[in-house]
Structures are given as C-alpha cells and as structure tokens.
Amino acid sequence: MNEPRTGTVLFSLPIRIYYEDTDAAGVVYYANYFKFFERCRTEWMRSLGHDRLSDQEGLVFVVRAASAEYLQPGRLDDEIVITLEIGRLGRSSLTFRQRALRDGEALANGSVEAVCVDISTMKSTPIPGWLRQALENAPPETRAGEGAAPI
C-alpha cells in the first residue's frame, strides 16, 4: 500500500514579481506570499482534477491555518518559483509545505492547512478516495499543467 508522498516537491509554479506585489519598503509585501502559495495550490489541484472536486462532488478545500517565515526579501522583477509538498495527509485535512525560491534560495517558507468541506453543509468531510489515491501516486515534480503559468 502506498504512503502519501510527504516531503517531496509535487508541484512548482514560476511567478514574476510586479509592482502590485511590492510595497514602499521596496520588497514583496508579506501578505502577498500567501497569494503566491494559493496560486500554486490551485494549479496543482487543477492538474489533479480540481473541476471534478468542486463541480461534481460539491467539495471545496478551505484554509484553516496558514503561516510563513520570511528569510530574504523578494524584489520587483524577481522571477521566483513557488513549490508545494504534502506535509501531512489527514482524513479530511491536508497540510501543504510551500516555499518561495529565487535561484534556489528560499525567500519564504510556508505551511497551509486546508480542510475538505462539503459546500452544501460547510462541514468537514473526508477527502475523496480518488484524490487520496492521486496524492499517493503523484510523481514528484508533476509537470506544470495546462493551467500553470511557467515563465
């Protein structure tokens, strides 16, 4: 039986830093890394059948907790890469380990816990089997799928 592939980079998304992402200190505004992390999770979900999750099964992942450590400032025009690993796969929740890298150096490390929720009741519900299987079988560094925006 397969184990979920924790600790392996499953997906990465290149992102360019624009003026909208920066602030008057000349660096990426701290809250915006959470936007970048979410873009990466979204593209990864899309590559795994995201539409099936929300449209056919009436499920959605809701963020229950999020954190980031800021190591180096990101700057205007930087090309960074956001990565995603599965930190913990629970019955109805999933913890992502995410990083923002510039030339391989971490600008920020993050962690995001998401819970699978039934849209009709807004109550947590088990992660469906097909998604759990996809997580267990996902090859590391899944290609940046049709929905991704590689630089």
Added chain:
Amino acid sequence: MNEPRTGTVLFSLPIRIYYEDTDAAGVVYYANYFKFFERCRTEWMRSLGHDRLSDQEGLVFVVRAASAEYLQPGRLDDEIVITLEIGRLGRSSLTFRQRALRDGEALANGSVEAVCVDISTMKSTPIPGWLRQALENAPPETRAGEGAAPI
C-alpha cells in the same frame, strides 16, 4: 421639483495609507485609488439605505466604466480624504465624480459610472424612486455615517 445635486460633494471618507497600498516606487499603487473610491461609494450608499437596496429590492450597482487622472503621488502614512459627487444621474445609471485629496490638494481625480442592475436577471433597471429622491434631497457633505471610518 428638485434637481439631482450634481457638482456638490455629497460624502467624504478619510483614509490612511498603509504599506499594503503602496508599491516599490514608494507611492500609492495606481489601481488602489479605485479601491479607495469604492470604499467611499459604499459608505455613502450605506448612509442612504444601502441594505434596503440590495436586501429588500434585489438591486445592486455594477461598475460599467472607471477612470482616474493621477496628479500627485500619495505616500505611506498619508491621511487622505476621498470625496464623492454625482456627475450625472440617468434613468438606470449614475456617474460619480471622485477625488483623493491630501490637505485639500488633489492626488487623483476619478469618474465611475455605475448601473443599477436587478440581481435576479443581471439586467439594468431604473434606479428606484426612494434612492432618486434621496439623491435629490441629500444635503451636501452628508455626515460620515455610522458605517464610515473618519480619521
């Protein structure tokens, strides 16, 4: 019979500039003035019975066009005031003249055209009589109501 009070400041909302509003050029990011303009329109609508509009009558104002001229840069920690005038009052649309002022000097002038839309059909519909009357009778410089955030 009353005319709509065009060309008179009907509402003003003080706003503080935070890091989130600025960019790496050290000034307020150009798109963010449209956020400020919308906050002012929202508080003005609230002071006129906004809840009645959306909740009881199933109507909403949708932005059809927006523009801004940028005259002076806004900066971190600035206290600015956003103002609202009625530029044109049509049967189902309303054009707002808005300004961002710092110590009385204009940083930006804007214009926003909004259309009254029936939420159920998403088609334009006449502005309801009570709102039209409120516009005609609104005293200039309506107090920043309960919902406003005066500095």
Added chain:
Amino acid sequence: MNEPRTGTVLFSLPIRIYYEDTDAAGVVYYANYFKFFERCRTEWMRSLGHDRLSDQEGLVFVVRAASAEYLQPGRLDDEIVITLEIGRLGRSSLTFRQRALRDGEALANGSVEAVCVDISTMKSTPIPGWLRQALENAPPETRAGEGAAPI
C-alpha cells in the same frame, strides 16, 4: 521594575469589510487578515511614537514570521475589530498576538514576529529603550489615537 504587558489587549482598530477584501467564495480572502493585522500594528506604533522610530533613529520593524488560524468566515459589510497584544518582548524582536473579532467572536487569531532593524545596515538591533519603556508602561486598550480609524 516593570514587566512588559504581555497578554493584555494594548490596541484595537475597527475595520469595515469591503468588496476588495472578499473573494468569490463570498468571504474575506485569507491573506487579507494579514493586511488588517498590519494596519492595527501601524496605528499602535503611531500612537507610541512611530515617526520617532523610523525618522529619527533609522530603525524599522521587519516581519520575520506570521501565522493565522481561521475560525469563522468574515463577510462583506462586516464591522470587525482587530486587536493587538504583546506575546513576547525580546531584545530585538517582538511577537504580537492579534485577533479579528466580530461582535466579540474571533474570526481569526494571528501571531506576527517582527524584528527591529537598522535601516542603514538592515541588521537586527536592540529595541530602543524609550520604546521598551512605552511597552512596559502602556495602559491596556490604549485609545485609538489620531491616526486610527474608529468606526
């Protein structure tokens, strides 16, 4: 000798939720709580002599880590209150405990660690004595000062 007032609400800032703060799920976008937390820290700093810190002493607080737990969704038009406590006062760093409350109920709890940095070297430096004293002597629930935006 005074202890820093940890565990006491030192400052609170009322905030109104606008369209810009929400997303297509109909709730406040998760990253935006970090904007709200920062607005509250900024106004608290202003009430304690923020200008002195950055302009006269060449110091600035830089966020080293941030986290949030999401308990209840915030919604459009909500009036929420952001609070600030000192969680830990180190030699050169300061951890804030922050909350977003609606009618006294927590929507989100957060923690933000900031480091005092010398702008000329961008290296961490001890928190200046006058600020440390202000922290130790600050009465709980400091008024929302001139810079704050009470609803």
Added chain:
Amino acid sequence: MNEPRTGTVLFSLPIRIYYEDTDAAGVVYYANYFKFFERCRTEWMRSLGHDRLSDQEGLVFVVRAASAEYLQPGRLDDEIVITLEIGRLGRSSLTFRQRALRDGEALANGSVEAVCVDISTMKSTPIPGWLRQALENAPPETRAGEGAAPI
C-alpha cells in the same frame, strides 16, 4: 520614415484568474484589471529592453491617467489574455490601448497614459530614441518574451 505602429496588438500576456482576483460578487474586482494591464505593459517593456530604460538611463514610465470599460464579468479560473496596442506616441508620453479577452471576447477595454520621467528630477523627459525606434519597428504580436508567463 516609419510611423509608430498604432492600432496593432504588439504584445499579449495570458493570465489565470485566482481567488485573490475575485470579490464577493463572484467576479473579478474592477480595480484588478489595472493590475493585469500593468503586468502586460511590464512584460512588453521587458521584451524591449526595460532594464536599459530604468537602470542605465535613469528613466521610468509613470501612469498619468487610466480608464476601463467593463463589458463582461471575468470569473474564477478563467484564462484570459491581456493585449497591448500603442494608441498615441507623443514626445514624452505614450498611450496604451489594452484589452482583457476571454476566448476572444472582450471583458474589459482600457486605456493607460504613461509619461517618461527622469528618476533624478521626477520631471517628464522625451522618450529615448532607441525606445522610439523599437516602437516603430516592433513586429505585431511580439512573442511573449523570457519574462512573460504564457499559459
């Protein structure tokens, strides 16, 4: 002698709509189209030698005016394309015509007037000759260069 290529799509940038771009009305927040337009201008400038402009010549383009018409709502997960044409090429200013398209249908049309400014004086200055030439000789639909983020 060449004319500037007005009225021709010079550059296009694909963009994916994420939660961060939408609001509680379920559509792209109106101010965010200006972010998308700026991303497209930035990538186009990069493809023309943007670094030379700011780093070697001490020049920057500053937005003097911006407008948009909203025709159809953009929605979560939409793949849209932002386009750029030169509307007017003045001595020191440049007007861009920009569009947000989904499957070839316009969601929004915009216009952005930018002025070439000397960073040291913040006064307007003529657009440098090499950039003017590049504008005159640019083939339509310049490839989305290294800096662009094609879907």
